[in-house]
C-alpha cells in the first residue's frame with residue numbers, strides 16, 4: 362500500500378529554494394524507504410539536471426502532457442534507490458500556449474497522474490516561478506502545497522497572490538488541497554534581520570511554519586552541480602540535518618492528517 366501523497370513545492374517567486382527543497386526532500390524521503398517520484402514541472406529543468414545528464418533524456422513531461430506518450434514512458438530511475446524522476450526541459454515552456462483554450466486545460470496534469478500516482482508514496486512536484494497555467498495544473502493535481510519562503514527582507518511580498526490562487530483552486534477544482542506547511546529557506550540566523558524575518562513569517566503563518574529552518578549554506582548551493590543530494594554530498598552538514606528534519610516533519614504531518622481523516 363502506497364501513501365499516494367502529491368506534494369507541490371510552490372512559490373511564484375524565483376530563487377526562494379523550491380528546487381533545492383524538491384531535490385532534497387525527494388531524495389530524503391526515498392532514502393527513508395518511501396518510493397518517491399520527483400516530477401519536474403519547471404521548464405528550466407533544474408531538478409532534472411540535478412539527477413541526470415540532459416543527453417540521457419529523450420522524452421519529457423511535455424510529451425506526456427500534450428498526450429503523445431504516457432508517464433511510464435518518460436519516468437527514469439535515479440542513482441538513489443526508490444527515487445524516480447519525471448524530467449522536464451525547456452520544451453515545457455510551450456505547454457501553456459498548447460493548453461490555452463482546451464476544455465481540460467487546468468486538469469491535464471491531474472488526469473495524466475491518475476495512471477501512476479498509486480505506484481508511489483510521494484510525488485514531489487517542483488514548480489516554475491509563476492502563477493500561470495502550469496502552476497494551476499500543479500495545484501489542481503496536488504494533495505498538499507509546501508511553500509518555501511526565503512528569509513529575506515521582501516520575503517512575504519507576493520505571498521498574498523499565492524494564497525489567493527490556492528483559495529480559488531480550493532473553491533472549485535480541488536477542495537481537498539491543503540497547505541502542508543511553510544518552509545523558511547536560505548536563512549542567516551546570525552543577523553538580527555534574519556531573526557526578525559523568522560518572527561514575521563511565524564506571525565503570519567503560525568503553526569504552519571515547519572520547525573526545520575534551512576540555513577544559508579555553501580554545501581547546499583554546491584550539491585546540485587555535482588548531481589548529488591545533500592545527503593550524499595555532505596552527509597554531516599547542517600543542510601543535511603535540516604532537510605532530514607524537514608522530511609521527518611513532512612512524514613509526521615501527512616500521517617497525522619491521514620489518521621484524522623480515517624475517523
Ligand SMILES: Nc1ncnc2c1ncn2[C@@H]1O[C@H](COP(=O)(O)OP(=O)(O)O)[C@@H](O)[C@H]1O
Nearest residue numbers: 375376377378379380381547576577578581582
Ligand atoms: N539554503 C541555501 N543556501 C545557499 N544557497 C541556496 C540555498 N537554497 C538555495 N540556494 C541557492 O539559491 C538559488 C535559488 O535556489 P533554487 O532552489 O534554485 O530556487 P527556486 O527553485 O525557487 O528558483 C540557487 O542558486 C541555489 O543553489
Ligand SMILES: [Mg+2]
Nearest residue numbers: 379380403407
Ligand atoms: Mg527552481
